[in-house]
Amino acid sequence: MKDLETRNLVVPVVGNFAGPKAIRAVGQHLKDKGAIVSTFYLSNVEMYLQQDGIWGDFCSNVATLPLDETSTFIRSLRGGRYGQGFGLDSQLGHMAAEVESCPVSRR
Numbered sequence: 661m662k663d664l665e666t667r668n669l670v671v672p673v674v675g676n677f678a679g680p681k682a683i684r685a686v687g688q689h690l691k692d693k694g695a696i697v698s699t700f701y702l703s704n705v706e707m708y709l710q711q712d713g714i715w716g717d718f719c720s721n722v723a724t725l726p727l728d729e730t731s732t733f734i735r736s737l738r739g740g741r742y743g744q745g746f747g748l749d750s751q752l753g754h755m756a757a758e759v760e761s762c763p764v765s766r767r
Contacts, residue, residue: 678709678715683722696730699731704748706735716763720762720763727755736749
């Protein structure tokens, strides 16, 4: 993991995912380098974005990222394995398809 981060292949983003800077700055950097987002680990942040009524802003930000058909969200969801209701499970999502209908804000 350290090697990937040293080569800027893992980029931790600290900031407001629904705000005008954090995700968009990463997206611009990737576009400048001709790169595509391969994986975006969300943990369970979407739950809080929806709860706070700002998921649409997050979605608009993600829609500005350079994506392709292989770009993947990784989420952690409550529920545990085999429906037992404990712990977190991982779920994968196709980023481009999921943000296709998001409005792209020009902030």
